[in-house]
Amino acid sequence: MKSFTSAWKLYGKVDGSSRSILAVLAIILPLVAWSAVSYLPFLWHPQILITDAGDEDYLETGMRLNRADFGKAVQEMQAHGQKVPQGIPANPVYLPSPGNVLSAFINAFTNPVGGGTEKSIPQAFWHSIQIIFWGFVISSAIGVPLGVMCGALPALARLVEPSVDFFRYLPAPAFGALAVAILGIYDAPKIAIIVIGTLFQQILVISNTTRKLDFALIEAARTLGAKGPRLLFRVVVPGILPDLYRDQRILLGWAWTYLIVAELIGTSSGITWFITQQARYQHFDNVYAAMALIGIAGLGTDMLLGILARFLFTWKRENV
């Protein structure tokens, strides 16, 4: 308990047990808040879901009305001695309950075949993952070596970085039409958008990381006779590797943000297209289920990469 209070001090210490308590709370607290708003009828619930239309013509079972409008209708009808409509307090359609979202989520996996041209959540998601994967792999294959070289070779940096800086400020969507014109309408332009969105940042971020390597280590290596490719591969690369790895984790998250653009060009596809469609039909439980899937997949990957880093970089003091 003492350490739990110290975790609340500025730059305080957090020990193992309070760390796990906080981790569990981090997941539970938002869920509790969401459940409370969804299941406690006296919290928010600004609308009425009609269960019995009564004598009112324009009402139907399943319709949602604002409380005030509903109350007015009821008053008027009572005054006229008509049969009053019945309803229960409800939240707007864009806030489904956790239960609904969970069942949509489970349904997506137990009942995976979507109807007609519609794809199911897993199908759409798998397609998205492939786009991200190839986009990120291609971007990294160019961006990592180029970034490291820019960081280590001042001449190259001066040649390359100005134009990279120029392209970095062009929003990736601006390349959408161009990508489709050049690469066709299927997956190629989508991958290209991810590459364009990631690559330029990647070059700059990684060249910066490379430049930040402790120069004293380079000097020490030089006095030991290291130069050229040996200096690069025996000192620069291993020295920046943990930071490079962290950069890549951040950049992977970056790649995901370009997905929405990528999936709306050419033949629309993937998880973000699925979300757009479902939102149009007001199937917000599906929307939330798909969003949850993206979030869980993202968080899961990042946690996995974090754990992996601890095994890869045992020499880092902070990991020991």
Added chain:
Amino acid sequence: MTTPQEPNLPDYRDLPADVAARMKVIKERELVLEIDHLGKVFGGRKNPTVALEDIEFGVHKREFICVVGPSGCGKSTLVRILAGLEEGTSGRILVDGRPVTGPGPDRGMVFQKYTLFPWLTVCQNVMFGIEMSGTEKGEAQRQAMQWLQMIGLEQFAEAWPHQLSGGMQQRVAIARALAAQPRVLLMDEPFSALDAQTRLRMQNYLMEIWRKVDITIVFITHDLDEAIYLADRILVLQPRPGRVEEVIEVPLSRPRRAAQMTAGEFLATKAHLEALIRSSGPNADDSADEDVELDIPLLTLVSDKAE
């Protein structure tokens, strides 16, 4: 000014017979390192800083040279130019008669900062320089383990550098530099971050290694005791611009031990060095505050006058 201030101290220039004989032998050896009219100017044409001016010095084989001087006199600049990490503005450096064009394995360096590669184990750090010379891994490892044995750290071969104390890290750094078999070992205040006891132990280690290995050492320090304790000759630099003020032959016999630090010759040399460095003080702005009268108001309520 050059005479010792205390009458009962011997003249620092009187070398005992054994030391004089030793100096004679050393001076007959060939020059490993020659500093030839070296000058260094930092900054552009607008406000140049002359860090070094016309330095002229030769280091003989297996000699132990210490460089002292007030802060900012260009000691680090000198040793970095010797290492090839910085270029002189004028003059040149020769190692075994060949001009130096950049850093190279013939001049090892130990830095004030800890510069072991954190991603390599202690053994791999020592192997680094050996492997750079083209030796294959197995042989490099064998040699590295020998070096670790020599510095008494073989049980830490598989440890990461951050698991070692500062003194141990510097010992490994010395082994790493020596393992690459340089002609000259350059050291820029390598022990200045260590506490007094560890420093003395490191000095003894260094001299022990130096006795057993074919190495010439140029050692920068601002600690006069350290310079006298270690060196055959001491190069005294004066600041702004950095110039050789005097070269002192240390009148202490070898092997050295801590007891010599209270000997008359030691104290005489130290007194002279102090006078030299203080004399270059007044025109150095770092020490301009030396005779400022401090006017601090009484900030304590303690009324007994024990202080």
